[in-house]
Amino acid sequence: MSFLAEVLISLSLVVSGVFGFVGSYGLIKLRRTMQRLHAPTKATTLGVGGVLIASMIFFAAETGTVSFHELLITLFLLLTAPITANFIAKTYMARNLPEAELPKNDAGLGWSVYADPPARSDKASAR
């Protein structure tokens, strides 16, 4: 393996370690649930991304073939991380957060965690 590849692999691993640590530290340091949600959704993305880049460079340098698995892991991670965060946020809002603490929206209907969607009388009668 060339020296350049080794440097690049080490660099990505160190970067990913730092961001993984910062993400976990954020969980301890931040006080509110909604604030804590920011740490794992962002800082950890680059943490995992760094390991994946290191893995791609390693296999490219070691075996000479490009591995697609890492790209797929990145894709699935980018698809699933926001959904997990959204589920946690909604659960927290439904259990612990009174609607009065939230800003209003222009429609005046309330947020979907607390309020039902408006009745679709216009479409139902048209059918």
Add this chain to the structure above:
Amino acid sequence: MIRRLVPHPLLSLTLLLVWIGLVNKFTLGNLILGLALGLIIPMITAPYWPNRPRLARPVRIAEYVAIVLWDIVVANFQVAMIILLRKEPDIRSHWITVPLRLTSPEAITVLAGTITMTPGTVSATLAADASAILVHCLHTDDPNAVRDEIRSRYESRLLEIFP
């Protein structure tokens, strides 16, 4: 005829690429198997996406993906700086209401995912009639600027992609 056989070309192409990526080896057999999956799965699942939106402007999609990937990297550094450098009482979190111009569920899903992955914001919930999205911002001094940036940077591009 082609429409009936390939009802969802984009899904077929995605399935083919993901299949080749999963087996991690490009051979003729894998290509044929991937093509078969890409043809059969969209046909079987067609009832589940009755009103799917048509995507326009492939160049814009590529631009959007590039911008979001770059912003994810920037977001990582920004959030890391906030966590490491700011004292806990100095972190001013805000709830922000972002009125939506997008209407299709797919477009709103993409926007909500983008908001969660990018600088200092997490999308929390939608208004009951999906006319606005509630966003939690980790730290900002000017909530209105964050709202305007989401609208101009992401939503206006998505409006072009989902016509």
